[in-house]
Amino acid sequence: MRALVVEHGSSGPVRFAEVEEPVPSRDQALVAIRHIGLNFGELNYVDQWPAGAVHGHDASGVVVRAAADGSGPPEGTRVALGMSAHAWAERVAVDPASLAAVPEGVELADGAAPGIAGVTALRVLRTRSLLARDVLITGAGGGVGRFAVQLAALAGARVTALVGSPDRAAGLRALGADEVLTSLAGTQSRFDLVLDTVGGPLLAQAWDRLAEGGTLHAVGYSSGQDTTFPSGTLFGFGAPRTLATFGDMTPTSADLTELLDLMAAGKLSAPVGRRGVWQDVDDAVQALFARKVHGKIVLDVV
Template sequence: MRALVVDHSDAGPIRFADVDEPVPSAGEALVEIRHIGLNFGELNYVHQWPAGGVHGHDAAGVVVRAASDGSGPPAGTRVAVGMAPHAWAERVAVGPASLGTVPEGVDLADAAALGIAGVTPFRVLRKRSLLARNVLVTGASGGVGHFAVQLAALAGARVTALVGSPERAAGLRELGADNVLTDLAGTGDRFDLVLDTVGGPLVAQAWSSLAEGGTLYLVGYSSGQDTTFPSGALFGFGEPRSIATYGDMTPTGGELTDLLGLMAAGRLLAPVGLRGDWQGVGDAVQALFARKVHGKVVLDVA
């Protein structure tokens, strides 16, 4: 079967290859993949994975063989695959803990946009009550950012979306952002929770805008830049503020099911900014790296 594998050469970060068919364990279902969801992180930091291995974590498809131990969904079930290894292939073996059942009315391509981009902000924003709280989402025009804005608004927060340019602000107010900014300089707002996907100097800027008792969650570092705090910036009086890292790769089935339920109810939209055939994955990767995609890239598996 065909799959997208890690390529460490200059032609990378991924390429098509013929690979062996997966052999599910007793606790794994065999899923025929219909759509894959590309994420900036797993493409930009591809050196962290071995060359030649099937890449990718997020996808959606149909169970063609249920787990032999009786766990998980039966054959014929439409499923979303989230944060599972080796997902960018025609068929994958997946444990039930990494699967979410796709309800009627939810397109499989939209379900493929979930995974890392949907579950990451969902887990962070669930950590505290956000009702009438000020929430800042940086890198809001990306996949994680689009989901974060919607979920924070659903939780009752006053949402500020930060983007890199006015062109990348399109559609964010419609998703629930109360304010859309291109620069934190001069803002008088203080945020109870910051969800940062960018890293670099922006972290120090966001820290200076954090309210007493607030938390800054680091969920990405797309800028690739270092963060330097001015002298004394980390000292302060009042209720303690905190910075929290995020690297949670535990199974996502429960969160996927919750998110898919929100989609089915019309309360959560899939931020698909680019849709195409996986034969054109090279062009899709270039568009993602060039910041030409607002939201997620979803590719159809022929």
Template sequence: MRALVVDHAGPGPVRFAEVAEPEPAPHEALVGIRHIALNHGELKHSGQWPDGDVHGHDASGVVLRAAADGSGPEAGSRVVLGMAPHAWAERIAVAPKWLAVVPDGVGLADAAAIGVVGSTALRVLRTRSVLGREVLVTGASGGVGRFAVQLAALAGARVSALVGSPERVEGLRELGARRVAVSVSELAGEFDLVVDTVGGPQLVEVWERVAPGGDVQLVGTASGQPAVFGPDALFSIGEPKTVTTFCDVESAVTGELEVLLDLMARGRLSAEVGLRGHWDGVDGAVRALFAREVRGKVVLDVS
């Protein structure tokens, strides 16, 4: 069968290859993949995976054969995969903890977009109550960012969105952002929670605006630059401020996927697919993603 595998030697970071058919363990379902979704991080850091391994974590499709032990969805179910290893193939053997059934009214292509980014945004926003609080989302026009803006607004937060250029402002107010800016200096006040997907020098600026008792949740380093803090930057008097790393890719995501799908089915949450195409065009899609030309998610159809 055909799959996208890690490519260390070519222009990459992935290439098509013929790979062996999956052999499901008793607790795994066999899923026929209809759509895959690209994430900036997994492509940027593909060198951390073995050359030739089937890559990717997010996809959606239909259960071809249910798990032999009776766990998970039954055959014929439309499902979404989130954070599932080796997901970018025509068929995949996958454990129930990476799966959720897609409800009627939600398209499989839209469902494919929610996996890593939607689950990450939801988990971060569950770390503390944000009702009536000031929440800042950096890199707000990206995959995690656009979900975080929507979910924070739904939870009653006063949301500010920070983007890299004026061209990336579009649509964020409609998703729930009260303020949208291209630099920290444009935003007055302090923030109780920062969902940071950028890192680098911007993180240093943002830290100065975190309220006493506030927290910065680090979920990405899209800037690719170091964050250099001055000698006294991390010292403050009063209630402690924190910086928390966040990269949980091991815990089951079924519960988060079900919450996100329910919100989508009720029209409360948008998948925010910024680029849709066929997976034969994956090279162009990767270039567009790396060039920051995509607002939201890239979803590719599998033949």
């Protein structure tokens, strides 16, 4: 069976290899993978996984053998996988807690898009009421960002999308952004909630624009830079402001189901910026690292 496995060193971050067929436990389903969804973090920080391990967390496919204990979806169900380890293979054994049925009207390939990105955005934005609130989303041109813009707008927020260049702004207003910026220098807005995927100096800048009682969720650090807070920045009067980390890896089935239902209802789109076949994974990774992709990359397993 073919799979994309972790490759450390200059020839990485992944390579094709022949691996053993998965052997599901009684509470796991066997899924034939049809599409995989790439994420910046798992590819850029590949040294956090052992070399040779089947990589990837997001995918979609069809259940070819239901869990023997009767849990999870039946054979033949189209499913999406989210935050499911070792997902980038022709067949994978999956806990039902990481599966969600893909509804009619949603393309199976689009089902590979939400995964980590969509669930992260959903969970952060659920932490407080957003109706008529000001929300800032940094790195809004990426996968998490494009899901977050849509979900925040659906919740009734006034959404400001921050991107690294004008090119990265394409399509964000159509997704629900009220304002699209390439810098915080020119805005006087104060934000009730910030979802930051970039880190580095931008994290400190976003903190400076946080309203009293607001929360900044640090969900990524794509800049790879350190954050330095100027003296006195973390002190203030009024309602306390909060800086929260985010690494929620709890089961994703319910959240994936909600995202897919929104997609089926036409309220949420899959922000797929590049589609191809998994044989072209090296080119896709380079495009991702070069910030040439607006949203998610989905590759067909053929």
